[in-house]
Amino acid sequence: MDLFERLSPPPRILMGPGPITAYPRVLQAMGNQLIGQYDPVMTGYMNQTMALYRSVFKTNNQATVLVDGTARAGIEAVLVSLIEPGDKVLVPVFGRFGHLLAEISERAGADVVTFEVEWGTVVTDSMLEQQIIRHKPKVLALVQGDTSTTMLQPLDGAGELCKKHGVLFYSDATASIVGNEFEADEWQLDAVSVGLQKCLGGPSGSAPVTLSEKAVEEIRQRKHIEAGIRTDDHRVGQRSRIRSNYFDLGMILDYWGDERLNHHTEATSMLFAARECAQLNLEEGLDCVIERHKRAGDALAAGLKAMGLSLFGDLTHKMNNVVGVVIPSYVDGEAVRQAMLSQFNIEIGTSFGPLHGKIWRIGTMGYNARLDTVLLTLVALEALLVQSGGAIKQGAAYQSAIERYQTGK
Numbered sequence: 001m002d003l004f005e006r007l008s009p010p011p012r013i014l015m016g017p018g019p020i021t022a023y024p025r026v027l028q029a030m031g032n033q034l035i036g037q038y039d040p041v042m043t044g045y046m047n048q049t050m051a052l053y054r055s056v057f058k059t060n061n062q063a064t065v066l067v068d069g070t071a072r073a074g075i076e077a078v079l080v081s082l083i084e085p086g087d088k089v090l091v092p093v094f095g096r097f098g099h100l101l102a103e104i105s106e107r108a109g110a111d112v113v114t115f116e117v118e119w120g121t122v123v124t125d126s127m128l129e130q131q132i133i134r135h136k137p138k139v140l141a142l143v144q145g146d147t148s149t150t151m152l153q154p155l156d157g158a159g160e161l162c163k164k165h166g167v168l169f170y171s172d173a174t175a176s177i178v179g180n181e182f183e184a185d186e187w188q189l190d191a192v193s194v195g196l197q198k199c200l201g202g203p204s205g206s207a208p209v210t211l212s213e214k215a216v217e218e219i220r221q222r223k224h225i226e227a228g229i230r231t232d233d234h235r236v237g238q239r240s241r242i243r244s245n246y247f248d249l250g251m252i253l254d255y256w257g258d259e260r261l262n263h264h265t266e267a268t269s270m271l272f273a274a275r276e277c278a279q280l281n282l283e284e285g286l287d288c289v290i291e292r293h294k295r296a297g298d299a300l301a302a303g304l305k306a307m308g309l310s311l312f313g314d315l316t317h318k319m320n321n322v323v324g325v326v327i328p329s330y331v332d333g334e335a336v337r338q339a340m341l342s343q344f345n346i347e348i349g350t351s352f353g354p355l356h357g358k359i360w361r362i363g364t365m366g367y368n369a370r371l372d373t374v375l376l377t378l379v380a381l382e383a384l385l386v387q388s389g390g391a392i393k394q395g396a397a398y399q400s401a402i403e404r405y406q407t408g409k
């Protein structure tokens, strides 16, 4: 057969809702040669990665590991490991990813109760408490940042409610971690999962997960050890076996723990990436990283408004790292997105469900949470809108974005 040209992807600037342009250091880390999975250097890196992600999640949870796979692998691992068939799971839905948590819970055999609020808004603590009292779920599964709507769900009150009512509290913080405040222990979370491809600044393919002692206890009651590696000294759990082998967090914990019981073969290059993402964010300092995301996000929003564009949703709950822009009626939204890509090498996002065709989503995440990327995006978008006949005061977006970035006001 004819072979293809050598890989040579174009130098895109990824300004969508994720994936984003990776930090060069992360790509370099991934280029390191492989080592064996029980090499003491490798198990040392695994332990370091656990420690680094405890700091990223702000937790003391010993059970802080990587699940190999994209962010939804982390979601699936948590839910299939916590949920036994028939368990009730409460999933508030304020965007696409609430629907995903509900679907994965259903597939794990849960009796799922959802309640939906309008896209562009978030759920209040009193709504949550009402639903918890009414349905008495075993697990509350709540997205923190939903990129489909750009909303950031407050989590600080939900942990207290869950504790009061004896509910396990899980959050998917994939899109929000390190771009927005996150406190696993202070907010009393029992399980959290994320991915690398948003503000952490890496490629998709590794899902850091943390579990409280209470969550680990639940999972231990379903402990299973594969035939072939099980010994007479092993004890299995009394409750039903977790329905997935790959996503059995009990087995994954045994692989990451002292016993190093064989499970999957750890995805070494992704571990290098995950370790580097955590390391570089912690070197910069989480508060500084969050502040940088806020400054870049606010500068972008200020520039878009100065162009006369409307921003989507309840802006008091907008994530720092992504904004929804109402597509003006005088343009074809897809044609503008395509022109941004083909003429400027800048990718911005389309949208899903009820927002499809109505908003673009523009992200400022990780490596691209910077003033220069914000300015390039604004200048390119302005040029295309002017070309389409938009009555735009040229240069105003650039000026507003710089002022906003520099003064923070």
Ligand SMILES: Cc1ncc(COP(=O)(O)O)c(C=O)c1O
Residues within 6 Å of the ligand: 017, 018, 070, 071, 072, 073, 097, 143, 145, 146, 147, 148, 172, 173, 174, 175, 195, 204, 205
């Ligand atoms: C909040 C949230 N959860 C889950 C996912 C799914 O992640 P993945 O595509 O890595 O499986 C995404 C991706 O956009 C997301 O934003």
